[in-house]
Amino acid sequence: MPEPGDTPGLADIARRWAAQLADTDGVALSSGDLERMLLSVAEEAYAQAATAKDAAIERFADLYSCSPVGLLLADEQGNVLDVNPALIELLGYQPDDLIGRPLTGLGATDSDNEALLSGFEDLRTMARSRQREPLELEHAVDGPLRTYVTIAGLPGDTPGTIFPVLMVEDVSELSLLRETLRKQNVQDPLTGLPNQRSFGNKLEATLAAPADDRLALVYFDIDGFKVVNDGLGPGAGDEVLRHVARKLADTFTDHDAFVARLSGDGFAVLMRGRFTRAEVVTLVEEAMTELAEPVYVADRGIGVSVSVGIVVRDATGGTQENLHRAAEITLHRAKENGRAQWMMFEEELDNRDRRRYGIGAVIGGALENGQFQLEYQPTVKLDGSAEVAVVNAVLRWNHPEHGLLNPEEFFPLADTTGMALSLGRWLLTTSMADAAEWHDEYPSAPDLCVRLPLRLAIDPNLVGIIRDQLEHTGLPPQKLRICTDAAALTDPRGEVLETLAVLADLDVKITLAVSAGSDLELIRLHKLPVGFLILAGPLIDALAADGPEADNARKHLIALLERARALGVKRIGAEGVHTLEHAHRLRDLGIIAGRGRLYGRAAPAPEIRTLIESNAPEHVRS
Incomplete structure (x- = not known):
């Protein structure tokens, strides 16, 4: 770095100002003394500015190298000049692999590269930074990497020039977490089937879509599942649930079948299409036969039987709540009648059972409110x-x-x-x-x-x-x-x-x-x-x-x-x-x-x- 006194023009400027001040009324110093004084002040100011500049450069260098965000500096033509350690770790390249490459070629796909090029052009022609946006960049080993990229600019070496800067954030883990949460929201983690919420959404969408075909809702409940869980442990119970899920998914493949695990040991199948009640019953009996074959857990064969409630009706009209309730009551009827069997929804029986269950649901309140009375038979x-x-x-x-x-x-x-x-x-x-x-x-x-x-x-x-x-x-x-x-x-x-x-x-x-x-x-x-x-x-x-x-x-x-x-x-x-x-x-x-x-x-x-x-x-x- 040149000394302040060696800076081109600094001594000439001091000499000119000294000559001008020497001719000013009231100034007693000679031109030579003024020149030495002004030069001393200039040298001190220059030294302070240089120190501040060096400190700023050092702070920027520390921030650049220590930042957890990947940073890439390019020249006016958009070629990579430098990258920080975070970006090297993020993309898996060595610095020499990146320096000199056009930044518009870092994308994993053509659309990603087009987005980088568009951001570079906006910065160069309108000095407008590109806001943070999701892009996939190419990783040296692992292929496409999900990131958020912000394109900004730094002043160049000459007035009016801008050097592009890419700030790159890794969001692959965040995306994975979001995907995991999304699956947890709609998928049963044990069986891999859609869960109860997903099934409810599917049923609602099915009822809302106009059609002149039929709809079947089939509820399955494993008989005596508590015996398996308590007798052989939850691990055996989990294997039984996975077994039932596989068998149902393999059996119900036609008529846009949607198989889900509702909760506990309950499963459901939703079908829509042109079919008869007899065809649905045939599928149910096929599933029951498949499930009757023991599933082996640690060399112990576990027999599985299910009770089934079946509702078949026109696809139009009705509500999700009424359909669900009809299937539930029909399933309860199957269990009450001895289990290990299917029952078909019947309007008359449904009305009777709804009355019964409605009575049973309010017994506690009736007792508290004095609705019960005693009579005595002689x-x-x-x-x-x-x-x-x-x-x-x-x-x-x-x-x-x-x-x-x-x-x-x-x-x-x-x-x-x-x-x-x-x-x-x-x-x-x-x-x-x-x-x-x-x-x-x-x-x-x-x-x-x-x-x-x-x-x-x-x-x-x-x-x-x-x-x-x-x-x-x-x-x-x-x-x-x-x-x-x-x-x-x-x-x-x-x-x-x-x-x-x-x-x-x-x-x-x-x-x-x-x-x-x-x-x-x-x-x-x-x-x-x-x-x-x-x-x-x-x-x-x-x-x-x-x-x-x-x-x-x-x-x-x-x-x-x-x-x-x-x-x-x-x-x-x-x-x-x-x-x-x-x-x-x-x-x-x-x-x-x-x-x-x-x-x-x-x-x-x-x-x-x-x-x-x-x-x-x-x-x-x-």
Whole structure:
């Protein structure tokens, strides 16, 4: 770098200014002194400017070399002059591979090179920088590389010249991340099938497109998938899901079939075209056959069965929600009817099931809002006294839309929704409170019999609930009869046998509902503390008829009663007594009490209290 004093023209400028100032009035210095002074000032100013310039150059060089963004400097003709380390690492070239090349040849495709050329021309002719835009540049080894490129300019060596600068950002990982997120948004990561959201979008688009063909929506659900997951581990469960996905994708290939995994162990197929219901069923049965072949996981063959709900209808009209709901309900019907089978959507059954499920969905709110009520059905002695021996608690639902519902209309749904236990507890505690009031006022009031719903019968807290309620209400335990049946006794989920034994020790009476001779053998098998039997079913109904049917029923009932007495149970009643003649026939066989149409309908608590009062001894009523 030249010294300031050697800079061309600097001494001449100082000399000219010194001569001019020497002729100025008031200046006492000579021309030579002025020249030396001005030259000294110029040298100092020049040195400071040079220092600032060197510092700026050094800062730029550091920024250029240390920048994480790839930088490329070109000359006026657009040929590469220099590249920074970040760009070398980004594109995989050596500096000598790039220097001297036209920057407009760095693109991976013709369109990318055209974009670079256009940006260079804009910069050269209009001094306008090209904004950040996505381009693919050619990597030395890996081929096209996704980047964002900004084309800007730096002043050249002479006034009016511009040197192009390319700033290059690697967005390949960002693009990969976006693609991954996009796939996660529409694709199931385990099976590779479209996911539930993607299926919903496809269904919506299919329904929106006008056409005169047909649409089929098929829902699959793996039967007993929890057994596989819990028994063999989630790894085996995942392999089963992948197996089902492959089989469905291989089977459903026609009619623009769209196969998706919805959630858990549920899959769906959407088809559109000209086909019949029978053709869809054929494909479904083919898929079920393929899936029935075991899939082997660690040398263990896992059998797969599926329940299937099928909806086939015209492609036009309807909504996604209604179609989905129809397929779901049809699938539920297939599972309820025994699993491992397909069911076709039927309008009448769909309306029935929608009513049922609509009832089941609001049981919790109905219980909280007081829509349930208790009625009591009298059981009358058959000895001619017409004395009410027992009242049987019956739960009813005063539904605001469907009227008064019987237990068989809502208890199965309560089991499905998990509300059966709450309903059973309310039935038990409320009826015991009513019975305690009757007994407190009329000690001769009949016993209370409560037929426990299955979920309450197997509940491990049943003894505690009954003991607490006995203490709370003051109802004598011998005035309470708990009725159970074979389903509860053989259910593996509870400890019913221990519960009945403890209740019997509390002096609660145990009643067994019997519909066949096999039910009686449970008394012997489990040594049940049963004091009463209630007979119901075809044999009791048949005895009300005339002819051979009644004779045959009588023979079977005689044998059943003899077996009951042999097991030590002598107090036997019957449910479903229709006529006085029917009652006489039952009495002649040794049945001591009955309930049914002959003795009136079930009645609410106030009416039962009136009945008890009318049957109470005179001195108690007064």
